[in-house]
Amino acid sequence: MQDVPRLIPFSAGTSSPAVQLPAFACDCHMHVFDSNFPAVLNAPVIAPDASLSDYQLLRNRLAIQRSIVVQPSVYGTDNSLLLRVLAQGGDSIRGVAVVNDQVSNDELQCLMASGVVGIRFNQVQKGATELQMLTTLGPRLIELGWHAQMHLTGRQLLESASAIADANFPVVLDHFARMCADEVISPHVQKVVFELMRKKNMWLKLTAPYLASASGAPYFSDLSPILKRLANEFPDQLVWGTDWPHATEVEKPDDAKLLDWLDQTLGSVEIRKAILVDNASRLYRFS
Numbered sequence: 001m002q003d004v005p006r007l008i009p010f011s012a013g014t015s016s017p018a019v020q021l022p023a024f025a026c027d028c029h030m031h032v033f034d035s036n037f038p039a040v041l042n043a044p045v046i047a048p049d050a051s052l053s054d055y056q057l058l059r060n061r062l063a064i065q066r067s068i069v070v071q072p073s074v075y076g077t078d079n080s081l082l083l084r085v086l087a088q089g090g091d092s093i094r095g096v097a098v099v100n101d102q103v104s105n106d107e108l109q110c111l112m113a114s115g116v117v118g119i120r121f122n123q124v125q126k127g128a129t130e131l132q133m134l135t136t137l138g139p140r141l142i143e144l145g146w147h148a149q150m151h152l153t154g155r156q157l158l159e160s161a162s163a164i165a166d167a168n169f170p171v172v173l174d175h176f177a178r179m180c181a182d183e184v185i186s187p188h189v190q191k192v193v194f195e196l197m198r199k200k201n202m203w204l205k206l207t208a209p210y211l212a213s214a215s216g217a218p219y220f221s222d223l224s225p226i227l228k229r230l231a232n233e234f235p236d237q238l239v240w241g242t243d244w245p246h247a248t249e250v251e252k253p254d255d256a257k258l259l260d261w262l263d264q265t266l267g268s269v270e271i272r273k274a275i276l277v278d279n280a281s282r283l284y285r286f287s
Helices: 051-063 082-093 104-116 133-144 154-165 186-197 224-235 256-264 270-285
Strands: 026-030 067-072 093-097 118-121 145-150 172-173 201-207 237-238
Touching: 026 237, 026 270, 051 067, 051 093, 051 256, 067 082, 067 270, 082 093, 082 104, 082 118, 082 201, 093 104, 104 118, 104 133, 104 256, 118 133, 118 186, 118 270, 133 154, 154 186, 186 201, 186 224, 201 270, 237 270, 256 270
Parallel strands: 026 067, 067 093, 093 118, 118 145, 145 172, 172 201, 201 237
Antiparallel strands: none
């Protein structure tokens, strides 16, 4: 009897991607949710339980060997679940935590020893952090050798571009910087993103094109030419991720098809390896 392809929680489709990923390919953006861990008051996004073992099915389907688990907004600055996931994942996984400027040195050292390599400022689903903390936490990021991951709307990016440009530590812009999501301001957002990327400490995370595109799946026709230009101009400053379990999406995307769209748009084996392996290894401190 022929095996029936297994459905994966929070991911449409069952087939593997057409592209064969290089060894040590890294998914640089995924989340874990567990209702046993309390949500913060008025949490903007509360997702169903999505475990590391659920995600491992997706890793196997896509042939991913490394992953970055990002603290979601629902838990605020309580990184307890993140620490548990890092302990379960071993050396193939790293973490991005959420802290505010009241965090103690002991907590930062604990996070680093557990595999945390950066902190996230989520200004789209606000609550735990304020953008001003980028300045107050900056010296501590430099001391730890961490990066700051920024999730901003296009308008927020335009308003905060000068503060981000002044950062003297690595800064990672989430979700294609939502460059095409708002068609009215999209040209201005694109201009600012390319200006920021000319600073060598700036990175862009190629995740969740459905959050960055006004034209939508499956071709993301407004985003595709921008991705080609980014890959041509900044091949060493791009990383990729799934955004599993796609907490913002009622209809879950097919992760294999999203990965194939990325690969077909890039059109280069060398750039594919740079984005999926080499850049991720440097930014997230894999051997």
